[in-house]
Amino acid sequence: MRKFLRFQPGLFIASLLLVLVAACGDMPLVLLTPTPNPNQTNSPNQTTSPALPTATAGVLPGPANVSNKRLGYAELNGPVAKVDGAEITEAEFNHSMDEARATYEEQAGGTMDWTTLQNQDLLKNLRVQTLEGLINFQVVAAQAATENITASPQEVNTRLEDFKKQLGSPENYKNWLARRFATEEDQKKRLAQVIIFEQMSGRHSQVEEKGEQVHVRHILVKTEVEARQMFQRVQQGQDFEALAKQFSLDFGSASKGGDLAWIFRGQTDAAFENAAFALAPNQVSGPVKTDKGYHLIQSLGKEVRPLPLDLIQQRKSEAFSNYIKSLRDKAKIEKLLKL
Numbered sequence: 001m002r003k004f005l006r007f008q009p010g011l012f013i014a015s016l017l018l019v020l021v022a023a024c025g026d027m028p029l030v031l032l033t034p035t036p037n038p039n040q041t042n043s044p045n046q047t048t049s050p051a052l053p054t055a056t057a058g059v060l061p062g063p064a065n066v067s068n069k070r071l072g073y074a075e076l077n078g079p080v081a082k083v084d085g086a087e088i089t090e091a092e093f094n095h096s097m098d099e100a101r102a103t104y105e106e107q108a109g110g111t112m113d114w115t116t117l118q119n120q121d122l123l124k125n126l127r128v129q130t131l132e133g134l135i136n137f138q139v140v141a142a143q144a145a146t147e148n149i150t151a152s153p154q155e156v157n158t159r160l161e162d163f164k165k166q167l168g169s170p171e172n173y174k175n176w177l178a179r180r181f182a183t184e185e186d187q188k189k190r191l192a193q194v195i196i197f198e199q200m201s202g203r204h205s206q207v208e209e210k211g212e213q214v215h216v217r218h219i220l221v222k223t224e225v226e227a228r229q230m231f232q233r234v235q236q237g238q239d240f241e242a243l244a245k246q247f248s249l250d251f252g253s254a255s256k257g258g259d260l261a262w263i264f265r266g267q268t269d270a271a272f273e274n275a276a277f278a279l280a281p282n283q284v285s286g287p288v289k290t291d292k293g294y295h296l297i298q299s300l301g302k303e304v305r306p307l308p309l310d311l312i313q314q315r316k317s318e319a320f321s322n323y324i325k326s327l328r329d330k331a332k333i334e335k336l337l338k339l
Helices: 013-024 090-108 117-146 153-167 170-179 184-203 224-235 240-247 270-278 309-330
Strands: 081-083 086-088 210-221 259-264 288-290 293-306 333-335
Touching (some): 081 117, 090 170, 117 184, 117 309, 153 170, 153 184, 170 184, 184 309, 210 224, 210 240, 210 270, 224 293, 270 288, 270 293
Antiparallel strands (some): 081 333, 210 293, 288 293
16 A cells, blocks of 8 residues: 655754655665654555664663764765765765764664664665765755745744754754754754755646546455456446445445545556546446456546645655756766765
């Protein structure tokens, strides 16, 4: 089953640059995933989030629980990469590594032993993701400059105050910075980058927010023979809803007479979807084979409706990821750090 997740900047917004690595293509993303909306609707083909790293349970009260600052650091005495001649400095990379490790420990709920085999592999992956994320942000920032996209000091200060409130107390904010070996000026810089990123995402991730949907119910049986027999019974005038309640193997919908409510394109198995959208209202399909078995599908209506918010945000994220890829394709990228 695929789960549509609501996009949120999230509390730990300093990880944003690293999350941009998702635009690189096939590399697996192992950083923060968006927080699921507790009221969200699941749809077919849901995937699960990556497992958290090994950690020692416990709250992270302050800087005493910070990981070794030099773990994963670049030691080049020069830039780690260049994007169209613009340098990404060693200091930027190392600070982002501090952020990545601190974020992971907070996500895991305790301090981490980075010397274990599992966490050493994770650290190597973080180095790759950190570099790619910084490159991605650089290509976005360069384009933002050509579009006169900026973050005003007032916007940054407002975000900073909101962020402090989210953390709950001045002491929590102080500890949050300390675990990242960061200053308030570092955090202001990150917030400015977040604002620019959000504005660019808003400009370059437009998607349709409505789409054709069909209201369907179905009967699921094991074999094609059973499906054809069921189809004959419907053709003879037997009630589809009653048959679904009695015979459908999809127990989640059987109690509702097979009602699946409104479905949108891309939500279900392709064979099921193609058959459902081809039906006229009140028409019943012949047997449709999927990996679940054989379905009879009845259309109860078809119209253009608002798409689920989680799906819209997922598509926007995909659109912006593709936009970043297009910027990378046009840029001259030199990676100087051996990973």
